[in-house]
Amino acid sequence: MKTINQGTIPTMNFSVSVDIKIGAGASKEVGVISKDLGVEKVLCIYDEGIKSAGISNNIVDSLQNEGIKVSTYDKVTPNPPDSIVTNAAEFARKQEIDGIVAIGGGSSIDCAKAVNILLTNPGPIHQYEGKDQVEHEVKPIIAIPTTAGTGSEVTSVTVVTNSEKSRKMIIAGQGCGATTALLDPELTVGLPANVTAGTGMDALTHALEAYISKGASVLTDINALKAIELISKNLYESTVNGTNLQARSNMLIGSLLAGIAFNSAGLGLVHAISHPISSHCGVPHGIANATLLPHVLAFNGEDEKVQDRLRDVASIMGISIVSKGGKETIEHVVEKVSELCEKVNIPRLRDVGVETTEFSQIAADALKEKSMTFTPRKAMKEDIVRILESAY
Ligand SMILES: NC(=O)c1ccc[n+]([C@@H]2O[C@H](COP(=O)([O-])OP(=O)(O)OC[C@H]3O[C@@H](n4cnc5c(N)ncnc54)[C@H](O)[C@@H]3O)[C@@H](O)[C@H]2O)c1
Ligand SMILES: [Zn+2]
Structure with missing residues (x-):
C-alpha cells in the first residue's frame, strides 16, 4: 500500500x-x-x-x-x-x-x-x-x-x-x-431606484462577506467572485436605468450566485450589525448593510489574510493595483465600494432614523449573532460602536 x-x-x-x-x-x-x-x-x-x-x-x-x-x-x-x-x-x-x-x-x-x-x-x-x-x-x-x-x-x-x-x-x-x-x-424592471440600490448592495455584501468568511472554500469563492463582478458592473446601471433588461438580468444572476456562496460560506460582521439595526430601528435590510459595508471592510482589512483575499476582489472590480497590496489594496476596495454607495444614493445611518443612543445596544446584540462566527477579524463591542460611529 x-x-x-x-x-x-x-x-x-x-x-x-x-x-x-x-x-x-x-x-x-x-x-x-x-x-x-x-x-x-x-x-x-x-x-x-x-x-x-x-x-x-x-x-x-x-x-x-x-x-x-x-x-x-x-x-x-x-x-x-x-x-x-x-x-x-x-x-x-x-x-x-x-x-x-x-x-x-x-x-x-x-x-x-x-x-x-x-x-x-x-x-x-x-x-x-x-x-x-x-x-x-x-x-x-x-x-x-x-x-x-x-x-x-x-x-x-x-x-x-x-x-x-x-x-x-x-x-x-x-x-x-x-x-x-x-x-x-x-x-x-419596475423596482424603484432606492430599492434597487439597497437590495443590490445587500447582494454585494453577501458576496464580499462570503469571500472573506472563515467558512469560504474554492466552491463558494468561484460563486462569490462572479457575483462581485456582476453586481459591481451592473448595480449603477440597473439603478439609474431600471428598464435595461440586461443589467437587471445580470443583477439577478449576481444575487443568486452571492446566495449560493453565502449559503455555504456564511456571512460576517456587516450582517451581524445590520440585523439589530433593522430589528430596533426598522431600517430596510439592504440599506442597513450598505451603510456599514465600507466601514466593516476597512475594519477587516487590518487583517493580513483579508488583505490577500481582497487583491482578487480589487482586480475583479476593475481596480488596477499599482501598489504591492497590503493595506493599500484595502483602501482601493473601500474607496470603490464607497463610491458605488454614493453613486446609487445610499444614505448614512443618521438619515434612516438610527440614533447614537442606540449604538451600545446594537453592538451588544451584534455580538450574539451567528454571523460573528464567520467573520475573519474578531470584533469587540467597542470596535462595533466605532464602526457605527463612522457609518453615522
Ligand atoms: N433568506 C435569506 O437567505 C435572506 C438573505 C438576505 C436577507 N434576507 C431577508 O430578506 C428581507 C429583505 O428582503 P428584500 O431586501 O428583498 O426586500 P423586501 O422583500 O422587504 O421588499 C422591499 C420592498 O420592495 C417592494 N418590491 C419588491 N419587488 C418589487 C418590484 N419588482 N417592483 C416594485 N416593488 C417591489 C416590496 O413590495 C417591498 O415594499 C429581510 O427580512 C432580510 O433579513 C433573507
Ligand atoms: Zn443580506
Whole structure:
C-alpha cells in the first residue's frame, strides 16, 4: 500500500438544492412547473408592493391556465415578523394547499418558507431557530424573486423577526429552501431606484462577506467572485436605468450566485450589525448593510489574510493595483465600494432614523449573532460602536 502524504486538505461543505430557471418571461412557466411538481392547490404569498406593481396577476393567471386552484395571501410586511408568519400559516392551513408560490423580495420569500415549515410542522415558528431543526418534510415551494438582493430563492435560510425580543431569528438547513427558483428579470424592471440600490448592495455584501468568511472554500469563492463582478458592473446601471433588461438580468444572476456562496460560506460582521439595526430601528435590510459595508471592510482589512483575499476582489472590480497590496489594496476596495454607495444614493445611518443612543445596544446584540462566527477579524463591542460611529 502506498504511503499517503499527510497534507492539510481542508474539508469543504457546499450545498445547493434548488432547481433554477433564469430568463425573461421565466415566471410565466410557474403553472407548468407547479403541475409537474404535482401541485393542485397553491397559495401565492406576497406583499402590497408586489400587488400594486401588478406582478402577482400574471403569475396567478399562469397557474390558473394549468387548472391549478389558487388562493392568495398579500399581507407580508418588511423584515417579516413572527405574527405575520403565524397569521399566514393559519390562513394556509385552512386552504388545504399542497404547494406554495412565493413572489417578491426576501421578505415575501422568507415568510413563505416559514409558512411552508408550519404546514407540516407544529408552531410556533420560534422553535426552529438554528440549523436543521425542522423535522417533517415540507411541501413544494416555488420562489420567484422580484428584487436582486437576498438570494433567498436559493438559500436554505429564512429570516423571521422575533417581535417580542426585537431580534431576527435565522432558521436554516433542512426544510428551509425552495424547490424551484424562477428568475425573471422582467419582474424587476419596475423596482424603484432606492430599492434597487439597497437590495443590490445587500447582494454585494453577501458576496464580499462570503469571500472573506472563515467558512469560504474554492466552491463558494468561484460563486462569490462572479457575483462581485456582476453586481459591481451592473448595480449603477440597473439603478439609474431600471428598464435595461440586461443589467437587471445580470443583477439577478449576481444575487443568486452571492446566495449560493453565502449559503455555504456564511456571512460576517456587516450582517451581524445590520440585523439589530433593522430589528430596533426598522431600517430596510439592504440599506442597513450598505451603510456599514465600507466601514466593516476597512475594519477587516487590518487583517493580513483579508488583505490577500481582497487583491482578487480589487482586480475583479476593475481596480488596477499599482501598489504591492497590503493595506493599500484595502483602501482601493473601500474607496470603490464607497463610491458605488454614493453613486446609487445610499444614505448614512443618521438619515434612516438610527440614533447614537442606540449604538451600545446594537453592538451588544451584534455580538450574539451567528454571523460573528464567520467573520475573519474578531470584533469587540467597542470596535462595533466605532464602526457605527463612522457609518453615522
Ligand atoms: N433568506 C435569506 O437567505 C435572506 C438573505 C438576505 C436577507 N434576507 C431577508 O430578506 C428581507 C429583505 O428582503 P428584500 O431586501 O428583498 O426586500 P423586501 O422583500 O422587504 O421588499 C422591499 C420592498 O420592495 C417592494 N418590491 C419588491 N419587488 C418589487 C418590484 N419588482 N417592483 C416594485 N416593488 C417591489 C416590496 O413590495 C417591498 O415594499 C429581510 O427580512 C432580510 O433579513 C433573507
Ligand atoms: Zn443580506
